[in-house]
Amino acid sequence: MFKNYLKIAIRNLIRHKSFSIINIVGLSVGMICFILIGLWINDELSFDKYNENYSQIYRMGTDSKMGDQEGTGIYTATPMGPALMEEIPEIETAVRLKGNYEKLVSFEETNLLLTDIYYTDTEVFDVFTIPLISGSNIDLLSRPKTVVINQSTAKSLFKDIDPIGKMLTFDNKTEYEVVAVAKDLPTNSHWDFTILASFCTLKSYNDTNWLSYNLITYIKTTGAAKENILVEKINDLFVQKAEPIFQQALGITIKDWEAQGNYFYLRVTPLSKIYLFSPSDDALGKKGDIRYVYLFAVIGFFILLVACINFMNLTTARSAVRAKEIGMRKVLGSNRKQLIRQFLLESILISLLAMVFALIGIKLLLPYFNNFTEKALSLNFAGNNSYPIYFVVAIFIGLISGGYSAVALSSYKVLTVLKGSLFKGRQKNGFRNALVLFQFAISILVILCTIITMQQMNFISNKKLGFDKEQLLVVERAYILKDQLPVFKEEISKHSTVISASAAFSVPGSCSDGSMFNKDNNTPEELYHFYRMCGDYDYLETMGIELKEGREFYQTNEADKSSVIINETAVKDLGYTDPIGRKILDPGSKEELTIIGVVKDFHYNSLRDEITPIVLFHPDIWYKEFLAIKIQPENVAGTIEFVKDKWSELAGNQPFEYFFMDSYFDNLHKAEQRTGKFFTIFASLAIFIACLGLFGLAAFTAEQKTKEIGVRKVLGASVTSIVSILLRQFTKWVILANIIAWPIGYYIMKSWLQTFAYRIDLNVSYFILSGLITLLIAVTTVSYLAINAANKNPVKALNYE
């Protein structure tokens, strides 16, 4: 029997080639989307799970409110880790990570600029699962000036030499002995390291200050205590330890301080929540976002659903072709269950075929997808062999999409089917119409989201930033040159393709240094938060920041050293009507800073954030991290080469690192850009699948209406009037689908746009456009078939009956 079913199924597939191709291609594309998104989500959810004690690991953090400023942080005090371990029995072990540092690491002739270097305790190997490749694991990192390096660092530094016992030099100064080589952390780890150095190397190892927050502490619990009880114990310990030093510094007890409306709590974040759930400024390394996980889960599910609906629709629509067989099988003794089984088998077969194509497709697409998502996804997501899972998924999809038609087809009455009266008269296709409607609604929704995402991305990249990010080459780590930096700047400025150059403490996109200030009207309780920036005398010109009033710093004016330039927002916040000559006060040092200029607002951070007050300090105040160089658009490569040569002359073996401001700034919106692209890709696929379905349905409708069209033609109808009959039917659905999709799209995109401080308005035209696009696609598809049908010879059509 099974063989008989299989035979029929295969012969049907071969006989109705176009139907089979539409069905299989549609389903395959749907599966590709679903599986790719599934792999991505699986990877996002798998973060940090490689740790054996996954559920027992927590990261310490802080919640605080001082004055008006509330904040959260992940940095904690140096003595805390060991104290927690010692005094709270529920905490098995704790580790501190100080970093991450960027250092020039040298071995013999090899110099590498490495990031992700941490100073840490030996407990790092107890808390996290970090397998060693070579070296002994006894008391690792317990001696000063020892390091554990990861495998890829070992490879690039030592090539084929055995690293154990060799000496590495950090920043041309300190030597460290390599005691072990560890496996690279998996890509789905929220933090990564190249080198772990022994914490006891640092002087700050013996720091006992409970109020100085400069490293990250992870704890591993015994699993015995509940989270809230644990937090309570930790905070009790904190108050006990911090009280003396707190009183010494502020002159009041913690209790009194809290009575003034302030607070400072320690909190714990489970490892399972760090990657997907922490706020973005909490990120140590990689950072995911649970909202995107949900969003793409929904998208993936919907695309698959659209593909399944296609399948359902096409199969049911073709029932006329199968009706005779169904009737005959009933006559020959088949019961309904057997028929249902037969049709399910057929849909499973198609689903399995589609899965095979989908898997081949994914194999080919994965490298691009990985490149795009910066992940290392593989089809083998669940250990050694994931293929049985795909097999089960395919069967499941086959059952779902074949279920409806199997039940519908098997319910046909023998007499009506065999007498050929099944498809006479008006048909009630309520369920199928609802499916088509649903399909259109999803397509419109996806198109709408794509249009709005793209508009917002465009808006961001074209928004006037208030500074000029084009042709701005930024050399990093300029401080390495020390007193040679002015020489470097001087030499470069002389080059013909260089317009100007400026040494700076920070450039837009790298601002993170903030501080509180008072107004000059003697109200110390009113605190204003400013981001602090500092650049040399050419800073405003090189960055293209406009001065609104007042003046820049004068090189010759000694008094300028206690002067500042602020931005428009700062003026507004302070409420100064005539800011030039007014002052702001540093509440710590009580120093008065005179405002000599006001610059127009510019975006110093991502456009997600609103512009807030900024203060620019005198060039001599701070060290310089960057050298920003404004260059001519011509011969960029030559200019870079020139700057690099000059660097090597002055900096010796220190590597030359640079970036371009425009791409650096765009990187701030990388997640959004990627989401935009994601949307576009999956939207086009969803539309493609929906069109396939539409094409199939329209073809079927045209075929079904052959007789009606024939009669109408005999009675004198023109081709145009016949085409319009068919079109009207589909147009109705598209319009109805719009009505369903618009409010949902409005809600989703509204809440997405809320995450941007600077955003586009939700214009009606986006909604109309998405509707028109769908309509256009639908009309094009249907017209093609309708014209074909209408041009048929009516005599043939009528004889067919």
Add this chain to the structure above:
Amino acid sequence: MLSIRGAFKYYSNNFVKTYVLRDIYLEVKEGEFVTIMGPSGAGKSTLLYIMGMLETLDDGEFYYKENPVHKFNEKKRTELHKHEIGFVFQQYHLIDELTVYENIEMPLLYQKIKSSERKSMVCNILDKFNIVGKKGLFPNQLSGGQQQLVGIARAIIGKPSLLLADEPTGNLNSTQGKEIMELFKKLNEEGTTIIQVTHSEEKAVYGNRIINLLDGRIVD
């Protein structure tokens, strides 16, 4: 063998009942060859399908070999009909995707007969009907008469006690029609009870009893 008593069949349309069969009383004995005649729309086919248990009565009783079929549910009816009844149609109704061999074999699959047994049964009947050479062909490669031959072979392969034929020669030319009718006669002589529906007086004479149907009633 079968007995229909006071049978009614109607369709409801907008609360109006359209009667297809009214108050039918009919007895058919084992070994008979009954012909049902009547104009289009008289209810001939409906009556035939009811006797074949593919349609149900709206009122009245239907006993088949003492089984109260009118009280059976669909599953029970299917069980009974697949062992007892064979069907032949005017349009042959062969399954286009299956070969001659596979078409004939199908009822045996539903009767869960073992593979080796199936094979010999199909071979026997192919031999008997002289169509061994055609067993690998698909229905659209056969002439009408050949297709109907396959249809009959398929109908009788399960050795049904009752063979129902709905205008079996309606689509055939006179020579082919005659051959098919001769075959029916032979099957009847071998013991199969046959009930056929036809328009043609000429075909009716092959049977040994004629029932005339007009507007859903048995006349004369």
